[in-house]
Every structure is written in structure tokens, then in C-alpha cells.
Amino acid sequence: MSIAVSADIKPSRLIFIVMASACAGVALIGIGLGLLMPGHPSLSLRVTIAVVCILAAALALFSLLRSRKTIWLHISGTGQIRVVEHLLHGNTRAKPQVMKAGLAQLLSGTTIWPGMLFLRLKLENGKTRTIPILPDCVPDDTFRALTVACRWLISHNVAKAQLMEK
Known part of the structure; x- marks a missing residue:
């Protein structure tokens, strides 16, 4: 034989769609934490968390696009x-x-x-x-x-x- x-x-287009959705989810969580978490943490901490989440999502998406x-x-x-x-x-x-x-x-x-x-x-x-x-x-x-x-x-x-x- x-x-x-x-x-x-x-x-794979399917892997790309799943990973891009995960990146978008991380970015949205960061934005949600930055905007919808009033009160407890300071504004600067919330903005820092949001920026870190958005940057992590962008870096992951860039890495995904580069490795295709x-x-x-x-x-x-x-x-x-x-x-x-x-x-x-x-x-x-x-x-x-x-x-x-x-x-x-x-x-x-x-x-x-x-x-x-x-x-x-x-x-x-x-x-x-x-x-x-x-x-x-x-x-x-x-x-x-x-x-x-x-x-x-x-x-x-x-x-x-x-x-x-x-």
C-alpha cells in the first residue's frame, strides 16, 4: 500500500473566525470593564484595564494574521x-x-x-x-x-x- x-x-477560515471572535470578545470585555464598572476602582485603573485588554486583543489578532x-x-x-x-x-x-x-x-x-x-x-x-x-x-x-x-x-x-x- x-x-x-x-x-x-x-x-483555516473557521479557526480564523473563532480566534477573531475571541479577540473581539476580549476587546469588548475591556471596554465593558472601562465603562460599565462605576464606583469601586478609580477611573485611571478602569481605563488602564480597558487599554490593556484592547492591546492584548489587537496583538493576538495581528499575530494570527501574521502566521497565516x-x-x-x-x-x-x-x-x-x-x-x-x-x-x-x-x-x-x-x-x-x-x-x-x-x-x-x-x-x-x-x-x-x-x-x-x-x-x-x-x-x-x-x-x-x-x-x-x-x-x-x-x-x-x-x-x-x-x-x-x-x-x-x-x-x-x-x-x-x-x-x-x-
Whole structure:
């Protein structure tokens, strides 16, 4: 059985909507604390709390927008994983600009659920990267193929670990 899979993983719109809503909620809580908490704390403390909440929400939203990159993931038939980050320009005919590329290993904290994958990968430079993959990131058949390939990799990694212990 060949497990070779290639996928362009686009940033999830669902994760973006949830995180943007959470940021908006934090900002609204800050504004609510600043305006609707009369009496007990001083005005300067309420304004400080409101400003800190708004800044934290803006920083989180900026961080979220900055980390949205398209990732090309290739799992070979032997189980080797190659990860390539790239930016697509507005013109879809132009070639994507490669940001980072390298080999990776699937780590044990990888989560595979029917509607969501969280791939924990150890990159060549030693860093750990988590890639969330929801069904809105890839086509349905690619999502199923990625799920099967990751389950195969996990089962073979467990088998290798058991052989190493003996």
C-alpha cells in the first residue's frame, strides 16, 4: 500500500473566525470593564484595564494574521515528510514564494480526529511545529488521504519503537 500524499494546506477560515471572535470578545470585555464598572476602582485603573485588554486583543489578532501561511505537505511512500511554507501572491499564475522548506518527523502528540488533524512535527532545525488541518483547509479526498497516511505513520512509528525496546 502506498501512502504517498501531497497537499496544499491553506489557513483555516473557521479557526480564523473563532480566534477573531475571541479577540473581539476580549476587546469588548475591556471596554465593558472601562465603562460599565462605576464606583469601586478609580477611573485611571478602569481605563488602564480597558487599554490593556484592547492591546492584548489587537496583538493576538495581528499575530494570527501574521502566521497565516499556505503549507505544502508531502508524505512519501516510505513515510518521509517534507514541509514547505510559501506565500501566494495575488496573481494565481505567479509561482509561490518559498519561505521555509525541510524534512520533518511526525511526533507522538499528533491528534487525529474525524474532522480535525493536529500534526505535531519535529523540523530539521529541531523546532516543533503544530499544523492544524480542518476540512476547510484541503479538499475532502485530500483530508481523508492525509488522515490515512498519518495513521499509517503513527502505527509504523509505534512498531519501530517497540522493536527498539526489545
